[in-house]
Amino acid sequence: MAKKRRYKKRKTASKVDVAVIALIVISVLFAVLIYTKSGIIGTKLNEICGGMFGIIQYVLPIGIFAIAIKMACDGKDELKSKIIQYLILIVSLSVLFSLFQIAGGELQTNKELSEVVQDAYSIGTQSRGGGAIGAVAAVPLTNLLRRSRSNYSMYWCCSSFNSFHIWNQYV
Numbered sequence: 001m002a003k004k005r006r007y008k009k010r011k012t013a014s015k016v017d018v019a020v021i022a023l024i025v026i027s028v029l030f031a032v033l034i035y036t037k038s039g040i041i042g043t044k045l046n047e048i049c050g051g052m053f054g055i056i057q058y059v060l061p062i063g064i065f066a067i068a069i070k071m072a073c074d075g076k077d078e079l080k081s082k083i084i085q086y087l088i089l090i091v092s093l094s095v096l097f098s099l100f101q102i103a104g105g106e107l108q109t110n111k112e113l114s115e116v117v118q119d120a121y122s123i124g125t126q127s128r129g130g131g132a133i134g135a136v137a138a139v140p141l142t143n144l145l146r147r148s149r150s151n152y153s154m155y156w157c158c159s160s161f162n163s164f165h166i167w168n169q170y171v
Contacts, residue, residue: 091137109139
């Protein structure tokens with residue numbers, strides 16, 4: 001009698017594994033390019049990320065790496081929700097740093113919004129402040145409220161979001 005062949009099943013990579021590996025590669029690549037400012041790509045990426053996010057550009061690779069590690073430990077497929085939460089955190093911190101620039105007098109809010117955003121972009125390329133994204137939200141906020149109230153309200157929003165994020169993640 002002929003023996004029956006046994007086929008071994010190949011283990012396929014799940015979507016979570018592929019996403020974790022991709023996020024780790026992206027975070028390491030971002031970290032090398034942003035922190036070292038090496039090469040043509042590194043200097044351009046540093047200028048663009050700095051102009052958009054300001055000093056927060058240095059937090060981007062760390063957060064992406066943390067999301068990848070969290071996904072690898074939990075094994076859940078929650079990539080979209082984690083990235084959205086992280087982007088909200090980055091934007092709120094960028095707005096907070098732009099509010100500090102406005103309160104310190106480095107950004108003038110009496111100009112047109114496009115001029116203020118250009119000023120914030122040029123300051124952000126020097127790795128200071130909140131960049132253009134922060135200025136887009138901070139200028140209307142300061143024009144809407146008085147300066148002291150807008151700083152405290154944005155600080156409260158950032159801290160409450162961070163508290164909610166920590167509570168949601170660990171409990």
